Amino acid sequence: MSAAAESKTRREGASASRARLRHRFNAWLNHHRLSAADSLARVLDNPVSSLLTWLVIGIALALPAALDVALDNARQLSDKWDSPAQLSLFLTATASAEQAREFHRELQERPDIAVVVLVSREEALAEFSLLSGFADVLDSLDSNPLPDLLLVTPAPEAGPLAALQQELSTDPRVAEAVLDMAWLERLNTLMELSRRMVLALGGVLVAGVVLILGNTIRLAIESRREEIVVIKLVGGSNGFVRRPFLYTGLWYGVGGGFFAALLVAAALWFLGEPVARLAELYQSSFELGGLGMMGSLNLVVLGGLLGLAGAWLAVSRHLRRITPR
Amino acid sequence: MITFDRVSKRYAEGHEALSEISVEIRQDELVFLTGHSGAGKSTLLRLIMLIECPSRGQLIVDGQNLAKIGARGIPGHRRNIGVVFQNHQLLFDRSVYHNVALPLVIAGYEQREIGRRVRAALDKVGLLAKERALPITLSGGEQQRVGIARAVVARPRILLADEPTGNLDPALSAEIMQLFEAFNQVGVTVLIASHDLALISRLRHRILTLRDGRLVSSRA
Secondary structure: OOHHHHHHHHHHHHHHHHHHHHHHHHHHHHHHHHHHHHHHHHHHHOHHHHHHHHHHHHHHHHHHHHHHHHHHHHHHHHHHOOOOOOEEEEEOOOOOHHHHHHHHHHHHHOOOEEEEEEEOHHHHHHHHHHHHOOHHHHHOOOOOOOOOEEEEEEOOOOOOHHHHHHHHHOOOOEEEEEEOOHHHHHHHHHHHHHHHHHHHHHHHHHHHHHHHHHHHHHHHHHHOHHHHHHHHHOOOOHHHHHHHHHHHHHHHHHHHHHHHHHHHHHHHHHHHHHHHHHHHHOOOOOOOOOOHHHHHHHHHHHHHHHHHHHHHHHHHHHOOOOOOO | OEEEEEEEEEOOOOOEEEEEEEEEEOOOOEEEEEOOOOOOHHHHHHHHOOOOOOOEEEEEEOOEEHHHOOHHHHHHHHHOEEEEOOOOOOOOOOOHHHHHHHHHHHHOOOHHHHHHHHHHHHHHOOOHHHOOOOHHHOOHHHHHHHHHHHHHOOOOOEEEEEOOOOOOOHHHHHHHHHHHHHHHHOOOEEEEEOOOHHHHHHOOOEEEEEEOOEEEEEEO
């Protein structure tokens, strides 16, 4: 064979194998379309049992999703409180009462500070002995151990409080500038704890959804056992047999995700009015946030993925065992 | 086309269904396989379809040594073989048309091509008018013909039939056999398992006789 003829044959061979590949790809795509449509038709053909499956999955997904939304709302609320409204300036023990009053005046003239309250060491001691009940012990002390205290409330338009704290703590008269963060830390820790609990609950429920769907698909496989045998007898591959069941799982999952989004939206609508009234009573403009378009879509996609996972679980366990006898 | 070389099949429970079978079936042949029930007719067909694997010996189908076909190759191998089952193996939840179309759907043909071929196959078995019917509404003979249409629709090179006339009256049986002869005449290798000796000895084709898993005669 001449070199030219050989290269021609090779080209033809390559184009023939490309055509075969294209045919196989088209066949594969066709069967995906067919399986998707056929599975959807089967799901819709049994509206009651499908609806029940969708609701079960929807409820299981709605619970963690709703808790997550609640948490998001709580975080939004707490973000507004992120800056404590007050800075406590403890003056050095060497600072005299005169110096303290001087400092008080200085601060009051600053534009970024709204109010400054001077709590002198005598007042502090009196208040402490009154509130603590240690009056006798405190009386026996030779000198007052408490420093003078300036309570600084920044002007609303002032910058971050931490910057002010930084600046004032460098003043030689100030021993310590303290932001009262303890309760905020507690709140944040509590939020983190709740977040983890929601995550754990979500994990458990997601696993439950996969198992429920796995079982549903297992039943579907059982009810179509004869069909599977016949398909395998006439040359259907495992992939061919698997496809409709994977799509069935997908449709159940997507429907479940849709119902979950619907349930969350319904719950928010149900709570919306009292929350708004409560916010009004607190003179807050707080508004309940929902899943939003993206969140709902994510829920549907998540449902679909879980459906696929459950179907895959069932299919990989049960289809192989069904062979022609 | 189909070559058995000292093929034996022993089941796990120790029963030897086939022993030392050696036979060759040529591409242009129609061959009958007969013997009492339990003689190994079905097992022989199942070996060709790779539902079972031989315990010993070599089996070559269409130039391929079946021992070399892995689990992934089995579907492709079965697509090259049309099979008519004794119990029809039809799907009762779908129409005659969709039953016959199944091998083509598996092979990935386009809808238009599927329609053309399914109608051609149904026409050949005389059931074109019943394409929308459900198999359950058909008589036994009609169901068998649907099974035959499904077996030939993808134009396989080999056609196997396991007792295709099992429950049919003599006139219908003869008709079914004529169908198989017609396929053989267009170049399909046909192997039919049947115990209807009266019928098959009237037709002039090679008859393989099995007794207790052994090939006892192979005559034309």
